Amino acid sequence: MIDRKTPNKTLGESLRDHGLSRRGFLKFCAATASMMALPPGMVPVIAAALEQARRPSVIWLSFQECTGCTESLTRSHAPALEDLILNLISLDYHHTLQAAAGDAAEDARLQAMEANTGQYLVIVDGSIPGPDSNPGFSTVAGRSNYEILMETVEHAAAVIAVGTCAAFGGLPQASPNPTGAMSVMDLVKDKPVINVSGCPPIPMVITGVLAHYLTFGRLPELDAYHRPLAFYGQSIHDRCYRRPFYDKGKFAETFDDEGAKLGWCLYRLGCKGPSTYNACATMRWNGGVSWPIESGHPCLGCSEPSFWDAGSFYQPLSVPLTATSGDLLTAAVGGAVVGAGVATLANKQIKTAVANRQPVTVEELEEKL
Amino acid sequence: MSGSMAFLLWIKGPMFNIALAIFAIGLFARFAEIFLLGRKPNYAEPRAGEWLPGFKTMFTRSIADPGTFQRASFNVVVGWVWHLGFLIALLLFVPHVELMKGLFGIVWPALPNPVVDLITAITLIALVATLVHRLTHPVKQRISTFDDYLVWTVVFLVVLTGYLAYHRLVNPYPIALGMHILMAEIFLIILPFTKLTHIFTAFIARWYNGAAFGRKGVAS
Amino acid sequence: MSGLDPISVIIESNVSCAGMPQDCGNALPILHEIRHALERLISTGEETRIDLNAMPFGPGDLDCLKALLGTGEVHATVEAMGLTLIQETAIPGVWLVDYQNSDARRLTLQIEIASVPEILRPQPLDLAEAINTLDGRLTQSASNRHHSS
Numbered sequence: 001m002i003d004r005k006t007p008n009k010t011l012g013e014s015l016r017d018h019g020l021s022r023r024g025f026l027k028f029c030a031a032t033a034s035m036m037a038l039p040p041g042m043v044p045v046i047a048a049a050l051e052q053a054r055r056p057s058v059i060w061l062s063f064q065e066c067t068g069c070t071e072s073l074t075r076s077h078a079p080a081l082e083d084l085i086l087n088l089i090s091l092d093y094h095h096t097l098q099a100a101a102g103d104a105a106e107d108a109r110l111q112a113m114e115a116n117t118g119q120y121l122v123i124v125d126g127s128i129p130g131p132d133s134n135p136g137f138s139t140v141a142g143r144s145n146y147e148i149l150m151e152t153v154e155h156a157a158a159v160i161a162v163g164t165c166a167a168f169g170g171l172p173q174a175s176p177n178p179t180g181a182m183s184v185m186d187l188v189k190d191k192p193v194i195n196v197s198g199c200p201p202i203p204m205v206i207t208g209v210l211a212h213y214l215t216f217g218r219l220p221e222l223d224a225y226h227r228p229l230a231f232y233g234q235s236i237h238d239r240c241y242r243r244p245f246y247d248k249g250k251f252a253e254t255f256d257d258e259g260a261k262l263g264w265c266l267y268r269l270g271c272k273g274p275s276t277y278n279a280c281a282t283m284r285w286n287g288g289v290s291w292p293i294e295s296g297h298p299c300l301g302c303s304e305p306s307f308w309d310a311g312s313f314y315q316p317l318s319v320p321l322t323a324t325s326g327d328l329l330t331a332a333v334g335g336a337v338v339g340a341g342v343a344t345l346a347n348k349q350i351k352t353a354v355a356n357r358q359p360v361t362v363e364e365l366e367e368k369l
Numbered sequence: 370m371s372g373s374m375a376f377l378l379w380i381k382g383p384m385f386n387i388a389l390a391i392f393a394i395g396l397f398a399r400f401a402e403i404f405l406l407g408r409k410p411n412y413a414e415p416r417a418g419e420w421l422p423g424f425k426t427m428f429t430r431s432i433a434d435p436g437t438f439q440r441a442s443f444n445v446v447v448g449w450v451w452h453l454g455f456l457i458a459l460l461l462f463v464p465h466v467e468l469m470k471g472l473f474g475i476v477w478p479a480l481p482n483p484v485v486d487l488i489t490a491i492t493l494i495a496l497v498a499t500l501v502h503r504l505t506h507p508v509k510q511r512i513s514t515f516d517d518y519l520v521w522t523v524v525f526l527v528v529l530t531g532y533l534a535y536h537r538l539v540n541p542y543p544i545a546l547g548m549h550i551l552m553a554e555i556f557l558i559i560l561p562f563t564k565l566t567h568i569f570t571a572f573i574a575r576w577y578n579g580a581a582f583g584r585k586g587v588a589s
Numbered sequence: 590m591s592g593l594d595p596i597s598v599i600i601e602s603n604v605s606c607a608g609m610p611q612d613c614g615n616a617l618p619i620l621h622e623i624r625h626a627l628e629r630l631i632s633t634g635e636e637t638r639i640d641l642n643a644m645p646f647g648p649g650d651l652d653c654l655k656a657l658l659g660t661g662e663v664h665a666t667v668e669a670m671g672l673t674l675i676q677e678t679a680i681p682g683v684w685l686v687d688y689q690n691s692d693a694r695r696l697t698l699q700i701e702i703a704s705v706p707e708i709l710r711p712q713p714l715d716l717a718e719a720i721n722t723l724d725g726r727l728t729q730s731a732s733n734r735h736h737s738s
Contacts, residue, residue, distance in 0.1 A: 020669075020670055021669045021670075022712035022714055022715050023667055023669040023673075023708055023712060024669035024670035026707065026712065027667075027669060027670050027671075027673055027688050027696075027708060028670060030688055030696075030697060030699065030708075031688055031696035031697050033640070034640050034642045034643065034697035034699075035697075037643060039638075039640065040639065040640050040699055041637075041638060043638070043707075223541075224541065235542055237537075237542075238537065239645040240645060241645045241646055241647030241650065242647065243645075244614050244615075246482065247482060247483065248481060248482070248483070249463065249479070249481030249482040249483065249484075250481075251463065263647065263648070267463065267464070267467075268463065268467055274537075274542055274546070275374070275377065275542050275543050275546065277541070281645045282642065282643050282644065282645055283642070287694060287695075288642070288695065294647065294648065304374050304543075305372070305374040305375065306374055306375065306378055309378065310374070310378055311381070315471060316464060316467040316468075316471070317464065317546070318464035318465065318467050318468045318471075319467060319468055319470075319471030319472075320381050320382070320385040320386075320389075320468070320471065320472065321378065321381045321382040321385070322382050322385075322386060323385050323386045323389050323472065324472065325472050325473045327386060327389065327390070328389055328393050328472070329393075331389065331390040331393030331394050331397075332393040332394075332396070332397040333397070334393075334394050334397075335393055335394035335395060335396060335398040335400075335401070336397040336398070336400065336401040337401075338394060338397075338398040338401070339397060339398035339400060339401025339402040339405070340401045340402075340405055342401075342402050343401060343402045343405035343406050344405070346402075346406060347405070347406065
């Protein structure tokens with residue numbers, strides 16, 4: 001039987017077992033620092049920490065998801081580096097990637113949990129039908145997602161919610177949320193939860209978070225949404241190479257006008273960059289080839305909560321979600337009717353007052369004074 | 370879950386509808402009231418037409434007469450500066466033009482952002498100056514009511530939150546943008562019930578004035 | 590060559606991707622950062638590394654930066670976990686270090702402001718073992734000569 005206990009070798013040792021020289025290790029650290037979005041000045045610290053780090057057991061749970069997050073990770077561009085990182089973890093359970101099926105697969109999960117209790121990491125992709133939902137909406141091995149999540153998380157060191165579905169509910173939670181989908185942090189309250197949002201997240205960000213945990217043995221610094229600040233600390237807008245055009249007030253008005261061809265700002269075409277926090281602008285996609293805005297498409301805001309319900313992807317951020325000029329007109333007509341009613345009433349009062357007016361004598365007035 | 374995005378979506382969604390409804394109902398109730406109550410019929414024979422002088426006065430009254438300018442030059446100059454600044458920021462800033470386009474489908478050209486930014490900064494300074502003036506000027510001090518301070522606060526906060534959101538001085542951004550839209554919504558809500566109604570009624574009142582003078586055959 | 594070739598492509602504008610790289614103006618701040626780093630290197634000997642992967646560069650910005658820095662005399666290659674290409678720029682003390690993986694894909698691109706880039710220097714732990722390694726070889730060759738005579 002396979003031993004699922006965390007191996008006792010440190011990372012430095014196992015890297016040297018991979019035949020990595022010290023220069024290679026330095027390079028590995030430089031690339032890791034870049035991946036973790038840490039300044040290159042941190043390389044010596046990373047090197048020292050990686051020497052001592054140990055290989056953690058990882059259980060990957062997939063719930064209401066499309067496997068896009070796993071695709072993003074496994075088809076990532078820098079296989080050498082990501083392979084190394086992934087080889088440095090012990091991925092003990094993953095529906096899509098594991099060879100085992102049926103009882104053997106579920107046994108692997110239970111064994112890993114038992115052997116590494118309190119120390120293993122749980123990665124979740126996909127949202128979970130909440131405890132009040134029909135448990136049949138999404139099941140694995142005949143058990144509800146909720147049940148499996150709570151069981152697996154109970155003795156975990158931490159939970160990493162990969163993708164917007166796991167982090168914020170994502171597409172399954174979009175109105176009208178038929179399955180009562182909830183995010184991991186809605187359900188897991190007593191364990192540290194890291195959200196790696198995005199639809200899908202940038203592969204380098206997924207491995208970067210793993211690398212951080214591996215390197216420093218603790219969770220990275222998080223923002224208000226429990227996302228690692230190193231990757232989600234700045235908005236797309238603030239890091240966008242097209243920002244100078246926004247500042248100059250140069251905008252593409254349509255997808256094929258001269259402004260679009262000149263690479264001007266996409267705000268008017270509905271770019272959600274100003275309200276979206278992610279690392280696309282610097283890490284880019286497909287091996288650093290490009291990213292949505294560089295390819296001429298506005299940011300959809302996929303790493304933010306409720307992004308499916310945040311209005312049209314092609315409406316600028318400043319446009320209200322539901323109000324229309326029709327509503328305004330209806331309200332105006334309603335107001336006019338109310339005003340007309342009030343005016344008629346006032347007119348009537350004036351008329352009655354005029355009709356019932358009694359002459360007043362000087363004596364009467366003086367009496368009142 | 371911390372809900373800065375939920376806040377923004379609520380502000381942009383239901384809250385915007387509520388604000389717009391209160392604004393439109395309130396404003397049009399007042400319009401209907403004003404027009405239906407009207408003026409007492411004037412049985413004197415008109416000496417000249419009233420429409421043209423009415424419309425003319427709507428604009429000529431925007432320029433203070435020399436006497437007023439000499440008596441209250443601060444009011445005139447600073448008043449002009451911040452009113453114009455506010456209007457430019459409101460109507461010629463790209464996101465605002467997009468808002469109008471989204472609501473009404475009408476588009477007009479916008480100013481470059483740095484220009485609007487500068488104008489907004491000037492507007493903020495002018496607004497602070499008006500408050501200082503109101504608080505220190507012996508007469509203004511006495512005639513100022515709660516309504517005046519409320520309106521000043523709301524107008525100032527609308528501009529200030531807009532400035533903060535543009536420069537992204539509040540984090541996270543959805544909160545900054547949400548606060549700005551919320552202030553604009555409060556502005557819309559109180560508009561029909563405070564002196565802010567003058568945005569519309571000033572021109573009605575001027576028309577009445579100009580028309581009345583025109584009818585009498587005198588220049589207003 | 591590929592099945593896409595029969596599709597005719599009409600270039601409508603010179604400024605589209607097909608045209609020359611445009612300067613988005615994002616390279617200039619990096620040059621200022623390099624200037625400050627050079628000042629520190631000269632006055633205190635402090636070295637600086639700038640990760641260009643973390644820069645919000647648009648198309649053309651990197652080329653613009655490289656063109657501005659120019660090419661110097663030194664060109665070096667390190668073979669460890671794939672290639673690392675080191676290029677001195679026309680500014681002494683400013684190096685472009687291109688870390689690649691074994692598939693010759695870029696892992697990260699850094700600008701190093703130092704007398705010699707870190708990765709070119711012998712690593713301290715390797716240096717500590719250097720005499721032992723050499724001694725080992727001396728003993729080896731001595732015994733070899735001893736055996737052959």
